[in-house]
Amino acid sequence: MTSTTTNSPVGGVTDTADSGALRAENKSPRRRVKQSRHNLTRPAGIGLGITVVWFSLLVLIPLTLVIIQAVEGGWDNFTTTLSNPQTAAAIWLTVRQAFLVTVLNAVAGTLIAWVLVRDNFPGKRALEVIIDIPFALPTIVAGLVLLSTYGPRSPIGIDIANTEHSVFLALLFVTLPFVVRTVQPVLLELEPEVEEAAQSLGASKFQTWTKIVLPALVPAISAGATLAFARGISEYGSLVLLSGNLPFKSEVAAVRIFSYIENDNVGAAASVALVLLVVALIAIVILDLISRKVARRG
Amino acid sequence: MSIEIRDTAKNFGDFVALADINLSIPSGGLTALLGPSGGGKSTLLRIIAGLETPDSGTVEIDGVDATNVPAQRRGVGFVFQHYAAFKHMSVAKNVAFGLEIRKQPKDEIAQRVADMLKLVHLSQFADRLPSQLSGGQRQRMALARALAIEPKVLLLDEPFGALDAKVRKELRDWLRRLHDEVHVTTVFVTHDQEEALEVADNIVVINNGRVEQVGTPDDLYDNPANEFVLSFLGPITTLGGAAIRPHDIEVVSPTVPDVVTGEIVRITRIGFEVRVVVQPFDTAGRPVDDQVTVTLTRSEARELGLTAGQRIGLRPREGSLIPAR
Numbered sequence: 001m002t003s004t005t006t007n008s009p010v011g012g013v014t015d016t017a018d019s020g021a022l023r024a025e026n027k028s029p030r031r032r033v034k035q036s037r038h039n040l041t042r043p044a045g046i047g048l049g050i051t052v053v054w055f056s057l058l059v060l061i062p063l064t065l066v067i068i069q070a071v072e073g074g075w076d077n078f079t080t081t082l083s084n085p086q087t088a089a090a091i092w093l094t095v096r097q098a099f100l101v102t103v104l105n106a107v108a109g110t111l112i113a114w115v116l117v118r119d120n121f122p123g124k125r126a127l128e129v130i131i132d133i134p135f136a137l138p139t140i141v142a143g144l145v146l147l148s149t150y151g152p153r154s155p156i157g158i159d160i161a162n163t164e165h166s167v168f169l170a171l172l173f174v175t176l177p178f179v180v181r182t183v184q185p186v187l188l189e190l191e192p193e194v195e196e197a198a199q200s201l202g203a204s205k206f207q208t209w210t211k212i213v214l215p216a217l218v219p220a221i222s223a224g225a226t227l228a229f230a231r232g233i234s235e236y237g238s239l240v241l242l243s244g245n246l247p248f249k250s251e252v253a254a255v256r257i258f259s260y261i262e263n264d265n266v267g268a269a270a271s272v273a274l275v276l277l278v279v280a281l282i283a284i285v286i287l288d289l290i291s292r293k294v295a296r297r298g
Numbered sequence: 299m300s301i302e303i304r305d306t307a308k309n310f311g312d313f314v315a316l317a318d319i320n321l322s323i324p325s326g327g328l329t330a331l332l333g334p335s336g337g338g339k340s341t342l343l344r345i346i347a348g349l350e351t352p353d354s355g356t357v358e359i360d361g362v363d364a365t366n367v368p369a370q371r372r373g374v375g376f377v378f379q380h381y382a383a384f385k386h387m388s389v390a391k392n393v394a395f396g397l398e399i400r401k402q403p404k405d406e407i408a409q410r411v412a413d414m415l416k417l418v419h420l421s422q423f424a425d426r427l428p429s430q431l432s433g434g435q436r437q438r439m440a441l442a443r444a445l446a447i448e449p450k451v452l453l454l455d456e457p458f459g460a461l462d463a464k465v466r467k468e469l470r471d472w473l474r475r476l477h478d479e480v481h482v483t484t485v486f487v488t489h490d491q492e493e494a495l496e497v498a499d500n501i502v503v504i505n506n507g508r509v510e511q512v513g514t515p516d517d518l519y520d521n522p523a524n525e526f527v528l529s530f531l532g533p534i535t536t537l538g539g540a541a542i543r544p545h546d547i548e549v550v551s552p553t554v555p556d557v558v559t560g561e562i563v564r565i566t567r568i569g570f571e572v573r574v575v576v577q578p579f580d581t582a583g584r585p586v587d588d589q590v591t592v593t594l595t596r597s598e599a600r601e602l603g604l605t606a607g608q609r610i611g612l613r614p615r616e617g618s619l620i621p622a623r
Contacts, residue, residue, distance in 0.1 A: 196349050196382070197378060198384070198395070200349065200375070202396050203399050
């Protein structure tokens with residue numbers, strides 16, 4: 001996080017005739033920057049204090065502890081854990097499925113948001129509410145719902161229990177609302193006039209979409225995709241029932257962490273956790289870069 | 299490039315937006331579509347642009363039937379009330395958009411964009427984002443963007459409606475001057491009669507989906523075809539049962555023969571203008587008719603030394619009574 005200070009008018013000096021005045025001009029902005037580094041009033045200071053304490057207790061300290069636990073056992077412990085074929089397979093499965101789900105979500109979520117914003121149809125309001133159910137549902141309930149629909153006793157004859165597909169399906173279910181909910185408000189703000197302007201300038205429907213609409217939506221899509229991916233790699237509750245947690249087949253990283261803890265191997269659990277943490281961070285950075293690039297290029 | 303609109307009608311559900319419009323807009327002129335909100339003028343403009351399809355009738359641009367030509371290929375520049383800026387693109391990119399779609403050579407685009415930005419006085423803002431511009435600047439950018447593609451006609455939908463009064467006035471003057479420079483057939487929609495009278499060569503008054511009158515600003519102001527045009531084109535008051543503009547009433551002494559006598563109810567000064575509200579009397583001194591509003595310049599009012607409660611005589615200036623039709 002970078003903190004912005006007041007915009008000092010350094011670039012605004014055009015009069016170079018008097019070098020003394022220039023020196024004075026050069027000096028003053030620097031002093032002003034120094035003053036404005038700390039411009040907190042008392043209530044703002046208290047607010048910042050609470051924020052920092054809150055953030056530390058809930059996020060920073062626990063995260064640091066996980067990292068410490070992971071490296072405590074030394075590099076050896078870390079590599080041994082990750083070179084365990086079962087663990088590696090679990091991490092790879094998790095990342096792969098979360099990635100696929102994220103890609104699919106980016107497309108389907110945008111489409112759903114488009115339908116919800118731009119089209120009018122009976123039942124639109126009901127659909128608005130239903131969209132959030134996968135997110136709001138307790139994950140184990142979601143797992144149960146999926147198991148009874150796509151499990152061994154599936155009333156529609158689709159049984160994907162104990163396979164890799166079950167992980168994919170469960171992740172798809174719980175991450176459905178993310179992209180929809182991030183794209184929707186941006187789409188609402190995007191005036192149809194802008195598209196009409198593009199058309200009157202000679203753009204086809206496809207060109208209007210790729211050059212005007214999509215660049216405006218990409219930051220929102222990537223924000224939603226980041227959330228979906230982060231949720232995907234950490235998902236546990238909704239998939240344990242349907243996936244069966246078969247090693248090398250349908251066991252995900254979160255389940256692996258759980259079993260390490262059960263076997264009292266905290267170091268190994270922390271190592272897997274650290275990997276997930278790093279993967280999530282990388283995903284956030286990549287998606288942020290993509291959205292910046294697309295938004296700039298237009 | 300002239301525009302011919304024949305028997306054009308458009309309904310939105312039960313609402314009749316346009317009923318059988320026949321209109322021809324001359325080439326090279328600056329034409330205003332004037333009327334109250336919801337009167338159908340924007341719909342007509344959007345039909346000319348191809349952004350709306352008429353239920354019936356045809357639109358001809360430059361002698362070619364354009365009714366079924368999509369907006370994309372009509373070669374029409376359109377400026378929206380709320381700018382419709384491409385927010386993620388710089389000002390220069392916005393202006394270049396139509397040219398890039400047409401896949402023109404890069405150096406030609408750069409030259410054209412530079413010319414356009416110079417025309418609208420935005421050269422120094424080329425690299426800014428639209429969000430870094432003021433409303434007036436954004437609208438000028440939108441205008442440059444529309445003009446860059448060398449449109450056959452330029453259409454503006456309430457172009458100054460979202461701007462504050464001062465900027466609106468400046469841009470009005472500026473549009474007039476720009477049009478004298480560029481000479482592209484221009485149609486703009488407005489609900490502001492002052493704007494239409496000041497800027498346009500021709501005014502089309504539209505109300506309830508119908509064309510009420512077409513003419514020059516002078517025509518419409520002096521010879522309104524009907525009660526609606528009369529009342530819409532400027533303030534109106536009644537003197538002795540006839541409609542008249544408030545500034546066409548002369549204030550004289552109540553003893554002058556053949557004048558309407560009355561008592562001043564209220565005097566309001568608005569800048570250089572003085573508005574005098576008068577209650578007329580009949581010969582027996584009883585109040586009759588509705589109150590009359592008279593507009594004077596400040597110096598006239600000062601010369602006459604008017605005060606509230608004073609008795610005065612009113613008479614129309616010569617040839618200023620508008621015949622009732």
